[in-house]
Every structure is written in C-alpha cells, then in structure tokens.
Amino acid sequence: MVRMELAGNLFLVGLMGAGKTTVGRALARRTGKTFYDSDHEIEARTGVRIATIFDIEGEARFRDREVSVIADLVQMNNVVLATGGGAVLRPENRRNLKNHGVVIYLRATIDDLLARTQHDKNRPLLQTADPRAKLAALFAERDPLYCEVADLIVDTTQQNVTHLVARLEQQLLALQGAPRRSPLA
C-alpha cells in the first residue's frame, strides 16, 4: 500500500501535560519528520534546565529565549515542533507558528493535566501549593489563545499516545485535502 505523505511542518501547542513532547516525538516518527522541542532547544543552548532559567532569570527572560528559539525552529522544513505551554502568550510566536506550518492544539481536562504533571519537578509554574488551581487559571487565560492559533483541536482525554497519533495523522491528511475546515476535530 502506498502511504500518503503529510507535507510541511507540524506545531503542537497546549497546556503543560497535554502531551506535546510525547505525542510530538511519536508523530514525527510516524510521519518521517524531524522532531524538535522548544524547551529542549532552550536547554541545549543555555546548558541548564528550564527550572534553573526561571530561578535565575525569571519568566520574562525565559519567554524572550523561547521567542528566539521558536523563530529559528519555524524556519526548518518537514519538522514536528513541540512548543512549551506558554509559547502562545507572545504574539510573535503565534504569528510564527501560524505562518510556517499546521498548528495542532492538544486539549486535555484539568484532571488529566494534573495527573500527567504531578510527579515532574521541572515545570516551575506548577511548583505551587495548589497546582490544580494554577492549571485552571492557565487554562482560562490560554485556551482562547490556543484556539486562535490552531488549525486542528484534538481532545486527548482517554486517548493513549499510539491511538492519538494514528488519529492525528488521519485528521491531518483530511485537513491537507481540505485546508479550510473547522479546527474542531
């Protein structure tokens, strides 16, 4: 059987724990694209973990680094890029993502996001007394931005990564054939 090819760049957005890094890596493998993660790229360029950048420089400077890394990575061809959850906060990033590829919003419930992030200490914004309340506040602030930038919105609830990636590939192929469809999958 001849497999249809998915053209161009794929960019993943969504809150912490949505699965951007995990799904992005698997999607790249499945589609034959090269995987990048903006957080990994920031860590590679600085030589320190994200949490250390937040500690030493603060969030605003981290966002500046994120803008610069995303501006570079969107220039690549045939990549899957997992962004950090806050990338959509900066208009330059929203513009860059929209202009250079198909943007996929991985949406998840607060319960799922909490369950998937609670054992990981490298997300400084969730090192608080009430991470559920923090995730809910971030959802309220960012969901409109993710929706604004997305070509495709995918609900990840009760979806294991393998199934999610297979479904995503089908939806992306359909979108490729009909570019002006609604983003709601």
Ligand SMILES: Nc1ncnc2c1ncn2[C@@H]1O[C@H](COP(=O)(O)OP(=O)(O)O)[C@@H](O)[C@H]1O
């Ligand atoms: N659809 C899913 N179902 C179950 N677990 C998931 C799913 N997507 C991601 N995970 C798990 O959740 C955790 C956070 O995923 P990650 O890819 O780091 O999210 P993000 O990059 O969006 O913050 C990881 O342990 C990952 O294995």
Ligand SMILES: O=C(O)C1=C[C@@H](OP(=O)(O)O)[C@@H](O)[C@H](O)C1
């Ligand atoms: O939501 C955010 O503001 C952040 C999300 C993180 O990436 P993930 O979404 O991959 O966890 C990372 O960029 C940083 O801790 C800030």
Ligand SMILES: [Mg+2]
């Ligand atoms: Mg990630």
